[in-house]
Amino acid sequence: MSDISLSKAVRSNLLSLQGTADMMARTQDRLATGNKVNSALDNPSNWFTAQGLNNRASDLGALLDSMANGVQTLEAADNGLTAMTKTLESMQSTLRQARQDKSFQTESFVMADIDANDPLLGQISFSGGSVTNTVGVDLIKTGTGFSAAMTGAYAAPTAPVKASIEPGTGVTAIDDAAAQAVIDLEFSFDDGPVLDLGVAVDAGATRTPAELADMMQDLIDASPAYAGKVTISQAAGVFRLETVGNVDGEFTIGGTDGNAFFGDPASATATENPVSVTGSNGTHDFTINGKKITLTPTTGLDLDTAIASINTQLGADAKFEAYDALGGKIGIRAIKDNAGPLTIGGPDADFFGTPAGGVVAGTSGTLKFARTTDEMVAAINANTALKGNIRASNDNGKLRIENQSTQELTVEGKDADGAINGGTGTSTIEGNSVRTGLADQFNELRDQLDKLADDASFNGINLLRGDKLTITFNETGTSSIDIQTKGGDTINASNLGVPTSLLPEQLDSDLSIDALLTDVKAALDQVRSQASTFGSNLSIVENRQTFTNSMVDTLQTGAGNLTLADMNEEAANLLALQTRQQLSQNSLSLASQADQSILQLLR
DSSP states (O other): OOSSOOOHHHHHHHHHHHHHHHHHHHHHHHHHHSBSOOSTTTOHHHHHHHHHHHHHHHHHHHHHHHHHHHHHHHHHHHHHHHHHHHHHHHHHHHHHHHHHOOOOEEEEEOBOOOOTTOTTOOEEEEEETTEEEEEEEESEEEEEEEEEEOSSOOOOOOOOBOOEEEOSSOOOOEEOSSSOEEOOOEEEETTSOOEEOOOEEOTTOEEOHHHHHHHHHHHHHTOTTTTTTEEEEEETTEEEEEESSOOSBOEEEESTTHHHHHOOTTOSOGGGSOEEEOBBOSSEEEEETTEEEEEOTTTTSSHHHHHHHHHHHHOTTOSEEEEEOSTTOEEEEEOSTTOOOOEEESTTGGGGSOOBTTBEEOEEEEEEEEOOHHHHHHHHHHOTTTTTTEEEEEETTEEEEEEOSSSOEEEEEEOTTSOBSSOSEEEEEOOOHHHHHHHHHHHHHHHHHHHHHHHOOBTTBOGGGTOOEEEEOSTTSOSEEEEOOGGGOOOSTTTTTOOSSOOGGGGSSHHHHHHHHHHHHHHHHHHHHHHHHHHHHHHHHHHHHHHHHHHHHHHHHHHHHHHBOOHHHHHHHHHHHHHHHHHHHHHHHHHHHHHHHHHHHHO
């Protein structure tokens, strides 16, 4: 206060003017700062309360930055998972394309006529490709067919010679003076009928050998079976039966007087034994189911030559073959299961048994036969070791082999002409080049999985590599979230179960491709599941981010409510205070003028 004495009116107006000036200064300060509480002196309670609210808002604001980085980290991981999902889907597409591709290489083979009983032949074998080891399929089968074999060892045809028989000692005459005598002499030729050459000799009569020969010849000529085919003659009492031509067979002597003319075949006395020559036309002749077979001393020289000659005469399309029936015998057997019955006829059919009705019938038994093309197709496709590895089919009578693999397949069993006969010749069938190329594509896509996982990082954190992301939601640290892959494992091709390196042979069969598709589907499900988990985590972080932003706004609004000035109110107050100040100044001026009226009295 001034030491100057002021009048009451002046003092009152001065005090009023000073108060208005203070209020104007405070209002102007509020307008300048925007706060109605600028320090604890203004309002300690509001000041400290607002400070607490602002401090918490500031702490939460700092957490918002961490949340924003967390959101970006999750988005980076989601970008990686999205790209990995597309890559896995591309891998699925590659495998499906491989499964649908059927451009397998094939080769068709002529089926040769093979000897089903040749121990050196009999199989077609497969190796390489997707076939494990070497798998053989028999070209022959067992079945029921007819066969026959010689009853005795084979003998080659001799040179042409007439059949004959003559006694070991001569006969001069037949004379029976006591009574009438009948000569009991019989003969048969080969399997022909028995002919009785018996002639009567009257008592006291004598027949010379020439007369007896003529009488017997008359009987022969009267026989339908032997007329013109057999002659009987004598020379110096030595009788001789002989065929007219070179005919296979031999004479058999019988009757009680056979010994008188030709000796007893059973006699041990050499001089009494007959001299017999087996007749031969110089060939062996018989028929096999009506097919005439002839063996000469050359073509029937020995067992092997005879067998080869018989098979040549039967022809390449024959349903029967000659073979070594052991014991030096020739056998005839069916080599095709549709051969039907076997009948052997002709002059020498008796080589194979006693003819009935002119033929020898074969017997039914188990034999080996060459498989037809359709039977080979069925046998190959039914082989469990080949199923899914190769496929056989009938290509207009040829055996077509399809290599269901990406690797080369070796087929063994060809002859020199390239036909399948069970020989040692081989053929190579190339693998599926399309599936091989798709295997390379699969591997390239797989490599991208690991690269995508490595590149999906943000601010040094890569969730796909198993890094842990911790985001704190409140200022005390009591609310937070830890974000990490399941088990902390890296999301890469290996952990997803995708094959490390797909080999072309893994695409050989549809079954293996289906298994790979299952693995890729499982990997795709795992990636999608992790993406869903990260998506849920992202939703939580974004919700907390929104919540924290709202809390910061709430805290700041609360603090502002405690400290912020109402600018409209303060502006109005300032205007009112300015008016009051002017009025106070006018009032002070009036009061001063009242004091000046004393000066008028002093003048």
